[in-house]
Each structure stands twice: as structure tokens, then as C-alpha cells.
Amino acid sequence: MSVGLFGRSVNQVRSPRAERFIRLIMEKKSSVTIHDIARELKISASTVSRALNDNPRISEPTKERIRAIALKMGYQPNTIASNLRNQKTNTIGIVVPLINRHFFSTFISGVEEVAFETGYNVIISQSNDLLEKERKIVHSLFSNRVDGLIISLSMQTNEFEHFELFTDKNIPLVFFDRVAPQLKANKIIVDDYAVGLKATQHLIDQGYRRIAHLAGPTVLNTYHDRMEGYMAALRKNNLPVVEELIIYNRLTRMDGQKAIKQLLALKNPPDAVFCGNDTTALSMVMYLKKTGVRIPEDFGIIGFSNEPFSEVVTPSLSTLKQPAFEMGEKAADLLIREIEDKHPPREYQTITMPTELIVRESSFRKR
């Protein structure tokens, strides 16, 4: 019996070791583990683990020996194993509608920078503005046990059940840009109402009197609030809010062109427009140039978000700048802070970032 047990124990120890050995020598395929180091130094894996984590319970000379051998053997810790044991992945997930949009990629860049400094990895996914894809991604990121999630909703998102995976388990969640008011969670936004107000007031200050607005889907807070701001500015200046001067669409380039045609076709057309983004503002500029309307003399335009092209078109585009990079930094900061301060019961913050009115040629006519 005793022999049997011994035999088995040899089996347990030897056979996998032998296999590992073969793999190591023959294919160089496997990696060095703390057990390999332990065996080499005839000590236990616990000690190796503690030494490499600089645990005070291990003596300095032992630590030295272990570190030296670890380096020599080319040891690289297996983060997966560590993650499993620690129930922590040091990874945060980001979901954006589309990675290659300037605002989003700049935002991500900000997140990544803070995350890297703090020792976090970033897993990025794009929802392509599809609810179904967003759902899958959120599930997948949960299964990958990200420590927290930063997300801007897809255009289609109108229910939020998939986020309960996170909220139920108290996994930190930060929404940004496109958020839903009913969600109890942290949010990073800009004051879109103020954006609408500032943009419209600027046009009024420049002497435009019949101002149109091209809005995105107003189920999204960001477009809704901007429109409210636009209307508030008109009222404040005793200008009428005219139904036919407000157009709703998805703010693509084509949408911009369609909208400007539609506006100019009115029997009483506008003399300026506040566009929901720079893309549509740009397509209007192009169209107006082609048709010989003078900007800003006959027609004023202001966009939103300060795309890279806005500064360099002719005429250059007035717009409002959102601090994308800083928003990313802030989001990462907020999220990581919450991941690491586990104790205090959650209370949700909404951080409003400043926007900056950038006046360029497309709306600047001195009186």
C-alpha cells in the first residue's frame, strides 16, 4: 500500500515534470514557473512567490538568490494564474461605438495613459452602434472579469439590462458621452445644454437672426440637451423657435447635405445653422461653397466637437471643443479609484467637463 501511494506520488510529481522538461528542451514552448525556480533552488514555491512579491517574511539573502535565478531562467509571471487566484485582473474594458472616430480614439488614448501608469491593461471593443453587439461585448468583458468598465452607449441602446451583470456585483462602471439619465452610475459628460446655449448665443451675437439646428437622435441625452440649449438661447433673445428650422437625423455627411438643401428650400430659409457635429457642418460648408452662398457673410455655421479637419477647411469651422483626452483621463481615474477604494458604499458621481467655444471663419462677421 505504502509503496502504491509512493508510486502514485512519484507519478504525480514526475510524469508532468518529465513532460514539461521535454517540452522545454525540445520545443522551447513552455514557460518557466515559480515551481521550476523552486526546484532549481530546492526550496518551496511559496517562498519563491513571496520573494518575488517582496514579502517581508522572506530573508533578504534568499530574495536575492531567487531574484537572480528568476532572471537567469527568464521567468515571466503568469498573470492569468495570478488573476484567478486574486480575483482581480488589473484590466479595464472600454466600449465605444467606433474606435476610429477622433473623439473616441482620443478619449481612449487618455484612458490608456492613466491605466498604463496605474498598472492596468485596457481591453477595447466597438459596438458599431449596434445594441446586439454591445450586449455581446458587455457579456464577454464580464466573463473576462474586467475590474471595471467604461462605456459610451450605442445609438440603438434603449434598455440596460446587460449592465446589471456589473451593477449587481458592484463592479465599477463609468458611462461617458452618451449616457442614460435613468442609470444609477458614474458619468462623465459635457454640459450639452450649455453647448447649445453658447453656440446659439454666439450666432445671435454675430447678427444672425433666423437660426436653424441640426440635431441627432434626441433619445440620447447629449443631442436632447443641446437642442434644449439652442431653444433656450433663442427665447432669451426673444427669437421665435421655429419648428421647421429643426431637423433630426443621424448626422452623417449625407444627412448634412440633405438638411442644408431642405433648409434652403424653405420659403423663409435660415441665415445660420448650429450643427450637431462638425461632420455635418463641413458638408454644409462644402455644399454652400458650391452653390455660391458666402460664408459667413450670407450664412453662418457652427459645428460641434472640433474635428481635426475643422481648423483647416476654408472657411475654417467654428465649433465647440470637448476635452476628449482629459475626459478619458478623468474616466480612468474615477474608475480606478473606485476599483481600489472598495470600502465606501458607492455613491454615483456625474462629472461635467468644460467645453470651449472656438470661433473661426464660418461664423465670424464683425458688425
Add this chain to the structure above:
Amino acid sequence: MSVGLFGRSVNQVRSPRAERFIRLIMEKKSSVTIHDIARELKISASTVSRALNDNPRISEPTKERIRAIALKMGYQPNTIASNLRNQKTNTIGIVVPLINRHFFSTFISGVEEVAFETGYNVIISQSNDLLEKERKIVHSLFSNRVDGLIISLSMQTNEFEHFELFTDKNIPLVFFDRVAPQLKANKIIVDDYAVGLKATQHLIDQGYRRIAHLAGPTVLNTYHDRMEGYMAALRKNNLPVVEELIIYNRLTRMDGQKAIKQLLALKNPPDAVFCGNDTTALSMVMYLKKTGVRIPEDFGIIGFSNEPFSEVVTPSLSTLKQPAFEMGEKAADLLIREIEDKHPPREYQTITMPTELIVRESSFRKR
């Protein structure tokens, strides 16, 4: 003794369960595991695992019961545990110099799309063009046991030891855009020599005769090859290669402005320039407009990479388009194929993607 042992065994078994139970009920903090499902159905975890993986060894009725309960209990698999056991993470790493550059973010978008379809996650990092950060990232991605890596080198990268982590263990690696010729690995590039040739030939065809070139750091293949192409085109047309007409710098906006000033200050200045990127081409256009030089009549300009702004500046910028999105798709495809076809001994591919000459106003003067 026996009581002692029993006591201990109770401790081992009960105490964690009890703790889990408390967490589950009180804080809803923990997750459902296959063991929870197993206990619920009074079967073993193995069976649950097999059922959820649709293993034929489990009978259909049992599978049904397990699936139903799993759904009801809100089971979400723990990918970490699975990864550890399977020695596979279904994750690929991407390293780019800067995420928020149009070419890179579009490339990433392409990678992400293919990865998502194939069931892979993507971890993204930016090197900020710093070798030291690139090293850290590569180590970190290795420790996270990514199944493969896609990378464009930082501007500083002049040694490649850190990639041995991957090559030694036969972990697939794809370089793109900025690659090093000495690396034995898969590569996705554009034919930069052809780029230089096409751009320069186009300027010549438009009647420009004294053509300058603004090049990036020629240690990088991409800039080197482009310059070679430029020189080849001149020679082919019996035009002299003039030392002082070739300027090397890092291709920032400022660099572009400095370069055009320097060129115009020559006693025999050029009448056209082929810029290493659109950014510098743009800053030249801006400068020339300001100083009253007519484009394209007096001076021709062509850039590279077709940035979003290139189409919309006045005059619009001639350039060459690299298929960023398609390159990303291709890279992901190549990488994943290699991850999954483990058997065939590696042979390295270099895939050259087509570029497209886009002629716009900045270089188009019909004769």
C-alpha cells in the same frame, strides 16, 4: 485525532461555502460557478462543464436541465479559469505608437472587427513612440499570455530583444507599417518604394521639374523605401537628385513649416514637394497660402496617407491612400490563422498591400 481531522475537513469544506453563501445572499457579490450548478442538481462539476461545452458524452436530457438551470442562476463562465486550464486566452495584443492617429485607429478598427467575429478579444496599448514603453508593454502582454501580437514599432526601436519572448515560444507575431527588415516574422506593409515612385512620377507628369522630398527618419523602412522610390523616379526621368532638396525630420506640423521655409530660402528653390505625410503637406499648404504662393500653379504638393482633412482643405491635398482598415483585417486574419493552425512549421509572410494615388487640387495643373 480523528475528530481533529474531521474538524479540519469541515473547516475546509464548509467555511468557504458558507462564506460564499453569505456573499451571494447578502451582497450579491460573488458569481455562480459550475460547482454551484452541480450542487443544485446534485451532479458533478465535470458533467456541468461538459454539458455547457456540448460534449457528446453527456445525454441530451441532462444537457437541457443544466442549460436551463445555468440560465436561471445567471451563470457566466469565468474566462480566466478556462484560460488558465486551456493555456489559451483568445486574446490578441496590439501595440501602436499612438491610438488616436487616424491610420492606427482605423487599422485597429479592422483588427477588432475580425477578432470579434472569430471570438478574440483585443488588448490595445500605445508605445507613444518610446522604446522603453514598448518594452514594458510587450512584457506585460506576454505575461497576460496573449495568443498573438500585432505591432507597429516605435520610432525609437532599434533593438528587438523584447520580441524574443514571443519568438522563442513560437507565439505568433505580426508586424505592420513600421517593421524591421532583419526580423524574421510576418509583416503587413505597403510598397513604400512604389509610393515614392508614384508620387514623384505624378509630380513630374504634371510638369514640375525641381521636386523636393520631406522624409521621416530613414532608419524606418517605410521612410527609407519611400525616399528610394522618390530618387528612382527622378533618375528615370533624367532629373538630378539634389542633396539640398531632401530634408529629414520627424514630420510634425512644425517640421513641415520649418522645411518649407528652408526650401524656399534656397537660391534655387523647388517647384514641388513630396511630403512624408499629410500633416506636413498640410502645414506647407497653409504656409504657402499665407505667403501668396499659388498652388498648384507655382508650387505642387503631394502628401501621404489620406488623412480625413486632406480632402477638405483648400486646395485639397493630393496624397496616397493606405488601406488602413483592410490592413488591420489582414493582420488579424493572418495572426489568427497562425494561432489556430498550430502544426505547420512557421514560414514568414510579407504581405504588401496596394496604395492608391489620389490626385486632388494641390498637384493638378493640366498642361
Add this chain to the structure above:
DNA sequence: TCAACAGATGCAATCGATTGCACAAAAATT
């Protein structure tokens, strides 16, 4: 009636790092 076999399920080890507890040796205290 019993061996041979197929089908369904369970046991226990495994992936690699971490950690509470136990324990031995050395140092400090009385």
C-alpha cells in the same frame, strides 16, 4: 446466465500563483 460492451457520469489532477496556518530553528528573555 453471464461476459462484453456502450453510454453516462463522477473522481481527482491540472493549469500557476497565492496565502493562512503550522512548524522548526534561532534569538531574546527571565
Add this chain to the structure above:
DNA sequence: AATTTTTGTGCAATCGATTGCATCTGTTGA
């Protein structure tokens, strides 16, 4: 000299999913 305290290590369980092998039940065929 005897006892307590400190210091340094090791043992074995744990995280959750997977899987080779063993086991059990029921069926088929000789």
C-alpha cells in the same frame, strides 16, 4: 537553563474550468 518570542520556510488549499481515467448502469449477444 528553561521558556518565550521572533524569523524564515514549507504544506496544502484555493481560485474555476477542464479532462483522462475509473466506475456504474443497463443493453446486447452468445
